[in-house]
Amino acid sequence: MTTEALAPPAALSPWRSHGLLFLLAMMYADNFVGRQIVAVMIEPIKQEFGASDTSMGLISGLAFAAVFAVLGLPAGRLADRLPRIGVVAASCMLWGVATILCGFTGSFLLLVLARMAVAVTEAPAAPAALSLIADLYPPQRRAFAISFFTAAPTFAAIIALSLGAWMVDVWGWRTTFIVVGSPALLIGMLVLALGREPGRGRWDAAAEHARPLDLRSPLKALWAEKAVRYLILAGATATLGGTAFGMWNATFLVRSYGLALQHAGLLTGLVGGVSAGLGVMFAGWLSDRTGSRGAHWRLGVPILGHAVGLLSLATYLFWPADIWMEIAGVPVPEAMLWCGLHGFFAVWWLGPSFALLTTLTSPHIRARAIALQTLLSTLFGVGFGPLLIGTLSDLLHPLLGSEALRHALLVGCATSLSAMILLYRTGRHLPRT
Secondary structure: OOHHHHOOOEOOOHHHHHHHHHHHHHHHHHHHHHHHHHHHOHHHHHHHHOOOHHHHHHHHHHHHHHHHHHHHHHHHHHHHHOOHHHHHHHHHHHHHHHHHHHOOOOOHHHHHHHHHHHHHHHOOHHHHHHHHHHHHOOHHHHHHHHHHHHHHHHHHHHHHHHHHHHHHHHHOHHHHHHHHHHHHHHHHHHHHHHOOOEOOOOOOHHHHHHOOOOOOOHHHHHHHOHHHHHHHHHHHHHHHHHHHHHHHHHHHHHHHHOOOHHHHHHHHHHHHHHHHHHHHHHHHHHHHHHHOOOHHHHHHHHHHHHHHHHHHHHHHHOOOOOEEEEEOOEEEEOOHHHHHHHHHHHOOOHHHHHHHHHHHOOOOOHHHHHHHHHHHHHHHHHHHHHHHHHHHHHHHHHHHHHHHHHHHOOHHHHHHHHHHHHHHHHHHOOOOO
16 A cells, blocks of 8 residues: 555645646656757767767667666556655656766767666656646546646747757757756756645546456556557557657758758747647647547547648658748748648647546556556657668668658658557547447
């Protein structure tokens, strides 16, 4: 029996719930900045250590994701058994320390090891946070709350890719890691000082009586549920293409459009971050509005988003390299209009999918279900996605030269189509109630 189980469920005021949600979103945003800012560090790190695109795909993805994959499920189990406020606070502060250490590495190998330490400390954060949010808000308001949480990282792309590009250019990539890791120390202390643990499963009494749980083998029971299985795989597949595109997009603009790294980072951060953040929030609101008609309506939102996102990505990648205008000395290609459209729609799966996952799983194994989703999404997206694009770019380079990366990024179109098929399969196995 855990310490949490001995305490009575806490009744939180709306403002305390909103405040905790805000702190969780800030933590997640800082985590995402730490991941995404590597996108504008690729060229300087590559030059300093003499690395290839494949090696940079390793350090920007697989070095993080491999450790995350090993620790993801134990981290979810931790969040299911221990007070989640403490888990979130400890994860946040230790993540800040590990990120700061990245700035002090003196070799490529040490940097890889430091990125692996970042993965170790970050693993419990998202499962514990999303489990908390599911107990802070009832199901009919949960998609928008989760969308607020998941929108924070997309807005943080503005910092990671635009301001981050400036920091890397002016201060260097080492100092930038130190600056990014420092806020996590303060956020973790605020969560610990101000957060209150809500009662676990406070909105799910009816669901608990509806279906018995096999707590002896929760992962096996989760995977046996076809709706849960296909929903998780759809999210992982979408993340593969989406994360890979976000990691290499600034480099694509540098190579194919001749933009300076600072300008490319600014454009991808502002256009991609703002459009994706607005898209996540709108999709959460739309899902809550339509979801009252049935769980199947929640799937229509991400399927539509993937369809429009796929078409806009293909258009963006092959749009002529014409400059539309200059804003404050920054050249803006015409193709950025399609990049913004892709950013808005491609993320429509996030809030609705996670909200649906929380309603399909028991409160007692919910963090592990979220950890499984996060694990596969990280392994597919952060791990294999950037590495796959980097490897394809290297393989195509003898044939296509500087345009090799453009064609390698078409992987994102294939993953969007695969995610749509998996979401359709999810709908066929959803319970009718």
